[in-house]
Amino acid sequence: MIYVQEKLHASVSKLAWGPVDPSLPGAMRLELEAEGDLIRRATVETGFLHKGLEKSAEKRSWFSAIVPVDRVDSESCLAAELAFAMAVEEICNIQVPRRAQAIRLILAELDRIGSHLGFLARLAISAGFETVSHYILRERELVLDLLELMTGRRFNLGFFRIGGVAADITEGFIERIHEATRLIEIRLREYHALMIENRAFVDRLAWRGVISPETVHLKGVTGPNARASGVRLDVRKAEPYSAYDQFDFRVPIGTGARGTIGDGFDRVIVRLEETRESLLVLSHAVDAVPPGDFLAFRMMPDFTVPAGEAYSRVESPRGLLACHVVSDGGFRPSRIQWRTPSLANLEVVPDLLRGVTLQDVPVILASLGLSIAEVDR
Amino acid sequence: MRTQLDRLESAFSGKIQVRNFGRSEGFVVEVGPERFEEVAAWVRMEESFRLDFLESLTAFEAKGKLVLTWFLRSSSNDRRLALRTSVALPSGNSRAIVPSTIGEWPHAEAFESELGPLFGIDFSGDRGTGGVRKNFGDFGGFPLRKGFEWREDVLP
Numbered sequence: 001m002i003y004v005q006e007k008l009h010a011s012v013s014k015l016a017w018g019p020v021d022p023s024l025p026g027a028m029r030l031e032l033e034a035e036g037d038l039i040r041r042a043t044v045e046t047g048f049l050h051k052g053l054e055k056s057a058e059k060r061s062w063f064s065a066i067v068p069v070d071r072v073d074s075e076s077c078l079a080a081e082l083a084f085a086m087a088v089e090e091i092c093n094i095q096v097p098r099r100a101q102a103i104r105l106i107l108a109e110l111d112r113i114g115s116h117l118g119f120l121a122r123l124a125i126s127a128g129f130e131t132v133s134h135y136i137l138r139e140r141e142l143v144l145d146l147l148e149l150m151t152g153r154r155f156n157l158g159f160f161r162i163g164g165v166a167a168d169i170t171e172g173f174i175e176r177i178h179e180a181t182r183l184i185e186i187r188l189r190e191y192h193a194l195m196i197e198n199r200a201f202v203d204r205l206a207w208r209g210v211i212s213p214e215t216v217h218l219k220g221v222t223g224p225n226a227r228a229s230g231v232r233l234d235v236r237k238a239e240p241y242s243a244y245d246q247f248d249f250r251v252p253i254g255t256g257a258r259g260t261i262g263d264g265f266d267r268v269i270v271r272l273e274e275t276r277e278s279l280l281v282l283s284h285a286v287d288a289v290p291p292g293d294f295l296a297f298r299m300m301p302d303f304t305v306p307a308g309e310a311y312s313r314v315e316s317p318r319g320l321l322a323c324h325v326v327s328d329g330g331f332r333p334s335r336i337q338w339r340t341p342s343l344a345n346l347e348v349v350p351d352l353l354r355g356v357t358l359q360d361v362p363v364i365l366a367s368l369g370l371s372i373a374e375v376d377r
Numbered sequence: 378m379r380t381q382l383d384r385l386e387s388a389f390s391g392k393i394q395v396r397n398f399g400r401s402e403g404f405v406v407e408v409g410p411e412r413f414e415e416v417a418a419w420v421r422m423e424e425s426f427r428l429d430f431l432e433s434l435t436a437f438e439a440k441g442k443l444v445l446t447w448f449l450r451s452s453s454n455d456r457r458l459a460l461r462t463s464v465a466l467p468s469g470n471s472r473a474i475v476p477s478t479i480g481e482w483p484h485a486e487a488f489e490s491e492l493g494p495l496f497g498i499d500f501s502g503d504r505g506t507g508g509v510r511k512n513f514g515d516f517g518g519f520p521l522r523k524g525f526e527w528r529e530d531v532l533p
Contacts, residue, residue, distance in 0.1 A: 029512075047512035055520055090400055217430055217452050220484035231452075310399045311433075311448060311459070322448070324435040339433035339448075343487050350508030 012040065015358075019048045023126060023362040026372025028346075034358060042353035044346060049376040057336045062088065062162065063301045065333055070156045072321075072338055073374040076115040078108050079316030080374075081160035083323035084336065086241060086312035088162045091305055091327055098243070099292040100164030105242045106177070106285050107150065107159065108314075109278045113184065114143035115317035116275045119369045120191065123268065126366035127204045132194050139187050142180045149173055162303075164295035174286045181279045188276060196269070205268060206259030209352045209364035213262070220344035223319020225368060228254035228270045229262035235315040247284055249277045264367035271369070304331045318342055318369055340374035378404065378456065381425045389416060398459050405446065405459040413462045414476045414502075420449065420458060421481045427451045428458055431482035436492045438523050441466050443473050443496060447485075470497065470518060477502035495521040 017023075017030040024030065027048040033041040053068040060067065065084070072080035082104060089096060096104075117140040124133040144154040150170050151159040159166045195201045216226045226233055234251045236244040252273035254266030307329035313322045319341025326335040345368055352364055382395050382404060392412050398405040408416045420426045428449035436445045447460040464473045477500035478485045489500040490511050497519035518525050 042508070044509045045512050046509065047514070050513050052520065093400060218483045220431060220487070308399050310401065311403075313432075320432065322433050324433065324437075324446070324448075326437045326439070328439070334439070335435075335437035337433075337435040337437070339435075343491075344484060347484065347487050347509055 011035075017361075019045075023365075025122075025365050025368070025370040027376075028372050030353075030361070032353070032358070032361075037357045037359075039353050039356055039358065039361070042350045044349050046346070046372060046375050049373050051377060053377045054336055054338065057333055059332070061301060061331050062303050062305055062333060063299055065336070066158050066160070069336070070158050071373075072340060072377055073316070073318070073342075073371045074155050075118060075371065076111050076317045077155065077157055078104075078111040078160065079314050079321045080323070080338070081158070082108060082242070083312045083314045083321055083338075084325065085160050085162050086314070087310040087323045087325035088305055088327075090310035090312065091308045091325065092162070094163050094296055096164055097293040097296055098290045099168075100294050100296070101243045102285060102289045103165045103169060103294060104160060105244060105247075106282060106289075107147070107157075107165075108242065109282045109285065110143055110146055110177075112278050112317045113275055113282070114140055114147070116271045116278075117143065119271055119317075119366075120195075120268070123363070123366040124195065126362040127201055129195065129198075129201060132191065135187070135194075136191065139184050142184065146173070146176055146180055149176060161295060162299055163297050164293065166295075168294045169289065174289075177282060177286045181283045185276070185279055188272065188279075192272065196272070202258050202265060204360075204363050205264035205367060207263050208259075208356065208360055209264045209267075209367055210260055211262045211348055211352070215348055215351070219347040221319070221348060222344060223316070223341050223369075224270045224274060225267055225319065225345055225348075227252065228266035230254055233320075235313050235320055239313060241312075241314060243285070246288070247281050249281050252277070264364060267367045267369070302331055304329065305333075316341060318371060318374070319345065338374070338377060340371075340377070342371045342374045346370055346372075346375055381456065382406075384423075384425060385416075385420070388419060392416075403457060403459060405461050407461045407463075410462050410464055410475060413460075414478075417447070417460060417476075417478055417481050420460065426456055426458070427453050428456060429453075429482075431478070431484045431488075434478075434485055434488035434492065436496050436498070436521070438466060438496075438521075443475075443498065445475055445492075445498075447478065447482075449482075466522070467497070472497045472499045474499050474501055476500070492521075495519060497522065 012035050015032040019027045019029045029045040031043040032039050056068040057065045069084045070077045121133040121136040148154050151157045211229045216229050216231045252270050254261045258265050305327040309326045311324045322339035324337045328334040394407045420428045430450045430452050433448040442463040444463040450457045
């Protein structure tokens with residue numbers, strides 16, 4: 001494609017965007033140097049949402065550390081809960097019951113579907129497709145209702161425990177899952193027609209915000225953003241955890257369908273395809289929950305973890321989420337540190353925004369699916 | 378992996394220690410800060426390792442030391458390794474000095490820009506592009522150190 005550009009005789013202007021702006025993915029400041037409409041340089045500043053979660057966890061017992069763990073990414077909190085639980089279970093050599101593993105998988109995939117639907121809704125708003133966003137949020141409400149049925153909450157679920165989950169499957173939960181998966185599968189086809197087949201939407205994303213495979217490795221990009229650039233890395237396949245080794249599912253990667261591999265459009269397609277795969281896994285998983293306990297043991301408030309450390313990895317909806325847990329043998333964690341996917345995904349923003357027009361900035365940022373909350377913690 | 382680790386041990390005989398990482402099947406290689414850059418470059422470039430992907434850089438305080446761990450993997454094979462170094466914990470508001478690995482793994486910039494102000498670590502060497510800055514404000518100390526004094530305006 002050839003772009004004809006009119007040379008603007010404009011001086012460089014400096015724009016400060018944020019930290020509070022609805023077109024940004026969260027509390028972050030963008031400092032742009034723009035020549036006319038074209039961005040020459042971009043700098044990102046974060047830290048406005050720093051909540052001291054890692055330090056806060058050190059002040060709590062192992063029993064109550066789930067509270068700050070939950071808030072790493074409030075929208076898709078189960079990945080952080082799972083990573084934390086897996087790390088502590090490794091230190092303590094706890095065998096999680098198979099039923100608990102299956103429940104964890106079901107809730108994690110529900111979480112993934114909800115997160116991807118939230119991504120699509122925010123992207124639709126940033127691209128000016130507000131009507132579509134209402135439809136998508138309507139389906140997201142189904143997912144949140146299911147999470148509420150099972151856990152009692154919609155966000156900050158606090159449901160995973162060291163050794164299993166907090167409660168067994170609620171009555172009616174499995175039937176509601178089947179209803180919801182069938183309905184969301186139908187709606188996904190409607191979104192495809194409304195967005196993917198819509199020339200105006202495609203033009204906002206195709207050839208925009210291209211992340212190359214080399215950048216993926218250099219900047220540590222993971223998750224759907226990396227897979228959209230052709231890097232087939234999914235922790236659920238590479239190092240299966242919970243019950244993921246029992247289910248077969250595709251790992252979609254970007255193909256440059258309407259532009260080039262790794263552009264914003266590929267990031268949308270990958271997430272749509274991943275949602276379909278999650279629905280498939282979910283519909284099989286709920287029919288294959290083994291009998292047994294949902295929790296290996298009931299943890300008391302004075303629970304201690306033997307001295308040691310562990311490093312666990314999970315595939316959160318935004319990418320590879322890792323948790324390094326260190327215990328000194330006491331009843332409080334000595335250290336919990338997170339490797340969140342958005343921390344790496346944010347690193348590509350200054351390079352992505354160089355050479356783009358101002359109008360493309362919100363769409364490119366939305367196509368990355370960032371969570372500033374998990375960047376700052 | 379054991380063969381590769383034997384090669385690493387023979388290349389840096391007496392300068393490194395290889396241990397199992399916790400209960401996992403993974404390994405951690407412990408190096409002093411004076412040889413760390415050399416070992417980091419070796420595991421990045423050596424054919425049998427090619428650890429070109431930095432997954433995470435973590436830090437914790439233990440027994441009067443600051444312990445930093447680089448969790449590495451390869452994008453071309455299934456190798457994974459943890460590389461670790463530790464420095465003595467400085468007293469008061471003094472900062473520790475640790476070699477930067479931005480030259481080997483540019484992604485280290487994201488972690489170094491966080492751990493620096495929170496633990497009081499100066500990563501010497503390459504400063505990176507500075508495209509993403511952290512603005513944590515002034516804690517009046519290093520909050521992730523165990524000895525950090527909580528004040529009324531800095532609540533847990």
